[in-house]
Amino acid sequence: MEFKLTKEQQLIQSVARDYAEKAIAPLIEEIVEKNEVPDEIIDGLKDLDLFALPISDEYGGAGAGYASYVLAEEQLSRICPGVAVIVSVNNVGAAAMSIFGTEEQKKKYLPMGTTGSGVFSFAFTEPGTGSDPKQITATADRDGDYYVLNATKRFITNSSYEGPIIVFARDTETGHINGYIVDKFCEGYSISEPWKKMGVRGAPLYDVYLKDVKIPKDNILGGPGQGFWILKVAMALGKIGISSIFLGAMLAAYEEGLTYATAKTHRGAPIAKFQAIQMAIADMFMKYEAARWMAYRIGYLADNAQDKGDILKDSAAAKIFITETAIDVARIALNIHGSYGLMEDYKISRVWKDVIFGSQVEGVSHLLKVLIAGEILKG
Amino acid sequence: MNIVVAVKQIPDLQQIRIRDRRPVLDYVPCVLGDIDKSALEAAVELKESVQGRVIVVSAGNGEIEDTVKEALAAGGDEAVLVEDDTLADADSSVVAKVLAAAIRKIDDVGVILFGEGSADNYSGRVVSAVAADLGYPQVGYAKQIEVDGPLARVTRSLEDSDEIIEVPLPAVISVVSEIKEPRIPSVTSILKARKKPKAIYRLDDLGIEIPSGKNITTISNLAPVSERKGIVVKSVDELVKILKSERRLER
The missing domain is CATH 1.20.140.10 (Butyryl-CoA Dehydrogenase, subunit A, domain 3)
Structure with a gap:
């Protein structure tokens, strides 16, 4: 048993610490006031490969693993938890895709949340349910080669950024709960005003509305039943x-x-x-x-x-x-x-x-x- | 033409605590000093104009291989290391001899960069000794370097002025921290650093004589005692007056 960071982990920790102190700390009052992180911060995190640390470098991530991710997130959050939340939610979506996604899905969507201009969202919670998948009311109706999604999702981070959102909904034909990959701001996608939250400013929460959003039938993450x-x-x-x-x-x-x-x-x-x-x-x-x-x-x-x-x-x-x-x-x-x-x-x-x-x-x-x-x- | 950057591993100054006016070094990790990082950043910029490689040179105990990853992540292309546990306590004349011998192992050396002084002891003795050992000219306090064929044009940051001089290459140049702000390396470059080429020598490989005794004995190296003067002022004017009387505003 050894309680010691590797040299690489020490360096990644100090990269996150340096970036947070030099680039984020000077903007903290603006971030808190506006409840918004300037795009230049997201770009800077992507340039340093801090945005998608655990995701494989094959898809634009750093491939640095979760131990390094924990160290980096701690340092970002020490200065601004809002920035660290944006990174964390992006990682949940990107990691789910890198584990369950087909090769085509990974090639198309992962780079958006690693090096590209997008940020992943993950939409499970609804006004009537927070943690119980059985209570999900969002629906996916099969229509030939497409699914048509209708949903109201609550407290969704990163939903104002471009990029993919993984929406959990019930297939009305099979009854399965599936994760459907939707391009944010497609036709039928809209968001509420941000919730006025007291803390963790910079990572605003929105309600997300999907109204007859049409996606290809292959846009089920990992396939039906997963x-x-x-x-x-x-x-x-x-x-x-x-x-x-x-x-x-x-x-x-x-x-x-x-x-x-x-x-x-x-x-x-x-x-x-x-x-x-x-x-x-x-x-x-x-x-x-x-x-x-x-x-x-x-x-x-x-x-x-x-x-x-x-x-x-x-x-x-x-x-x-x-x-x-x-x-x-x-x-x-x-x-x-x-x-x-x-x-x-x-x-x-x-x-x-x-x-x-x-x-x-x-x-x-x-x-x-x-x-x-x-x-x-x-x- | 290759650019050599000599770096020194030092205890992480941010993690050192002072007890009884002496530094407590237990469990303090080794890092590179900030001036060394500035020298490295200057080297990376120079590399583009000379079409060479940035070669990091360092000497130290068993941890040096790990410490130098920081330099390789921040733009060094390869490393030449001398690893020996006795080097942790070696005095500057020994270190200079070892570094000079390591630099001799490198082909086509054009510029050899150092930080003006190491961030721990800041004696600044090694630079001159390496230049003397190699028989190369030495320039100090560089804040800008341009290579022009067989010459380097160096802007030196002096107390009241800048001085621009030309020096034939190869030359040993020590830099001040303002020459370049060190970059924050990306995570990917950190992970790739371990795969960059490293030549590791033992002292015996260098074919040099290391004197058994020490040339320099440190008699005392204590943190300064800071005491509050406990002066109470009643106005800003009074504060300014006191600061002026103590010549504190002239710095």
Whole structure:
């Protein structure tokens, strides 16, 4: 057992850190204000191959694996979780396609989300269902060599960018839930106004409407009947992204708390000299260390799993622990700041609004615990 | 004509903590210094005008092979390394001798670039010693380099002015960090770095005599003590006055 990053992993981590500090940090206020990431950031991430790290280089990705992906996402999110969310959702769609897609589908669509001008979206959630595929109401009607899709999908990231969106809908003929590949902004595709969300700004969420969208019959990801398996893998990989993102937000909170504790003085000494603050610093360190090794391990597991769906229990456990711990650490950092932490002039106030997202998205904690327990009790 | 860039592996300065005025180096990974990266970036630009290769040269302990991947990811085409555990503590005269011997193994050398000083000790002694050993002219403080046939035109950044000089090649040139902003390498270039050619020599392969004793003994190398003066000012004017009196505004 060796708890050590390879040289390549160290370098990838520092590439993401450097890019986030040099290119994203100067724009953070604009990103938060507009709830929008400038295109130049997406282009920069693609130029550095940070946009599709785990996707094979055969299709324009970096082929760097999930351990490196976790390290890079942590560093991007340390500066801007919104940017890291765009990357994560792109990866869920692109990874699902690289695992399940036919060669033709991969050649046509993957480069859009790796080096091209597109960004992947993944549309499962609906107004009436978040995590249960059986409740999906979106429909796909077979019409000769085509399917005609009708759907309302909720909270869809990246849906305002060009590129492919994988829409989960029920084949009205067979009853199968399938992932249908749709080109965004085709005829019949539209999106709502962005939801006004409190944190993770820069990655806006939209509702997506498909009205009689006609796609070729071969645009089923992985072929008919694969929907459940695709969802299982996507859930596992999505939780790796969310774990990394909220690990990065946690790191930001930890750094803010530590910086304030050493800079703020009381009676002529930094407040870090007081034992109450020292307890808080130690707690932040302990929690961050536990969380980060859990995140790094899940990246390692994803790199070594034959079937990425097999790591769902572990990635769900990591996701719950890390997102909830991020809230704990941000709360501690906020306490260290006292009243100042409530002021928008202090970064911790923004981080606080970011970390609260983690446990609510990509499966709420309670639901995921039922899933984990189910896997354990299955034996 | 090939461009050689000599780089040094140093502890990651961002991860060093100071305890009892001494650096704590445990678990601190090795990296390349920022000035070395600037030299490398300058080399990559020069390469296009001379149709040669950028060859990274370095000497160090067993970690050097790993550390040099950073330079190969950032534009180096190949590496010539001297790997020996004794080199981690070697003084600058030994390092210079070793680097000069390694550079002699490279064909068609035109320009040999160094950072002005290493980012850890910043003694700046190795550059001159390598130039002397090789018998090549040396130019310091370069902020711009153009190769023109058998000559290099070098703009030197001096305290109050720039100086432009011409030097016959091959030459040893040390650069200041402003010569080029180091690039952020892409992930793909990082992953491809391990496949780039590397020649690795042991000290015995170089055919040089390494003196057993040290020429230089470090007597003391302590972090400066910084103490707050605890001066309370009541206005900006007063602050400016104090800063002026301490000549702090003239820097």
